[in-house]
Amino acid sequence: SYELTQPPSVSVSPGQTARITCFGDVLPKQYAYWYQQKPGQAPVLVIYKDSERPSGIPERFSGSSSGTTVTLTISGVQAEDEADYYCQSADSSGTWVFGGGTKLTVL
Amino acid sequence: EVQLVQSGAEVKKPGESLKISCKGSGYSFPNYWIGWVRQMPGKGLEWMGIIYPGDSDTRYSPSFQGQVTISADKSIDTAYLQWNSLKASDTAIYYCARVTTGAVDLGCDIWGQGTMVTVSS
Numbered sequence: 001s002y003e004l005t006q007p008p009s010v011s012v013s014p015g016q017t018a019r020i021t022c023f024g025d026v027l028p029k030q031y032a033y034w035y036q037q038k039p040g041q042a043p044v045l046v047i048y049k050d051s052e053r054p055s056g057i058p059e060r061f062s063g064s065s066s067g068t069t070v071t072l073t074i075s076g077v078q079a080e081d082e083a084d085y086y087c088q089s090a091d092s093s094g095t096w097v098f099g100g101g102t103k104l105t106v107l
Numbered sequence: 108e109v110q111l112v113q114s115g116a117e118v119k120k121p122g123e124s125l126k127i128s129c130k131g132s133g134y135s136f137p138n139y140w141i142g143w144v145r146q147m148p149g150k151g152l153e154w155m156g157i158i159y160p161g162d163s164d165t166r167y168s169p170s171f172q173g174q175v176t177i178s179a180d181k182s183i184d185t186a187y188l189q190w191n192s193l194k195a196s197d198t199a200i201y202y203c204a205r206v207t208t209g210a211v212d213l214g215c216d217i218w219g220q221g222t223m224v225t226v227s228s
Contacts, residue, residue: 033214035152042202042218043144043152049212086152088214094157094166096142096206101151 002026004087004099011105018074020102022087025068032070033088034063036081037101043086047072074104082106109133111141111203111219118225119193126189127222129203136184137161140206142215143177143188147199157206158186193226200224 004024012018022032034047045054047063050070060075074081087099114128129141143155156167160179167177176189186203201222204215 031212031214035215037152042221043204043215044218045214045216048214048216054213054216084151088152088154095168096154096157097168098144098152098154 002091002097004089004097006085006087006099006102008100009103009105011107012077013107014079015076018077018081018104020072020074020085020087020104022070022072022099023068024089024097024099026089026091027065027068027070030089030091032063032065034061034072035086035088036083037086038083046085077104077106079106109205109217111205111217113201113203113219113222116223116225118227120228121192121194121226123193123226124189124191125193125224126187127201127224129186129188129219131184131186131205134205137181140208141179141186142204142206143175143186144202144204144215145171145199146202146221152202155188155201160184160186193224195226195228197224198226 031049035043036046037043046061050065051063062073064071084101086101090096112130137160142157145153155171156177158165158177160181179186203219205217207213207216
């Protein structure tokens with residue numbers, strides 16, 4: 001199996017830009033997906049296919065990809081964005097993997 | 108409304124068996140993969156495996172192969188996660204998620220509310 005590596009934590013002040021990275025050898029070949037999970041709640045999809053945003057997700061959420069790294073960017077961070085964020089991808093055999101998660105703290 | 112509704116919380120003893128469920132509604136259940144995800148207390152998300160209810164094609168993450176059984180009954184739009192002999196280390200929240208792939212590739216776009224499983228003597 002393969003791994004996806006995320007920083008354990010990211011901290012930003014309200015109104016600033018948060019960038020959360022995810023590294024993995026499979027990422028140049030496979031799409032990445034991002035999920036937001038708030039305490040006591042199920043995860044919510046915020047980015048699919050590296051950079052697409054589902055309906056209902058605020059425009060301040062965006063995604064990008066470069067080689068073995070994908071990045072979730074939250075522009076103009078709000079207090080309500082404080083949550084855990086997970087990247088996910090799949091290998092060619094259909095085995096999915098999550099990154100370890102990043103705790104976003106809004107200072 | 109498209110949704111997945113999971114069965115309620117369970118408290119079991121080590122060695123007992125358990126089957127939890129995930130019922131889909133608002134969409135064509137047989138035609139979408141359903142994945143299962145474990146979240147141990149205070150920890151991250153772990154992918155367990157995936158099933159296509161239309162033909163019961165099932166794929167397990169290597170870490171969970173042989174530890175659990177994933178199944179589905181397309182006649183009642185329900186997927187299942189089953190243990191034959193629970194361990195204390197199975198204590199976790201278990202989520203099911205609809206996986207939308209193919210031409211419209213959304214990943215895990217719909218999630219169940221989670222089922223808390225507690226295994227304790």
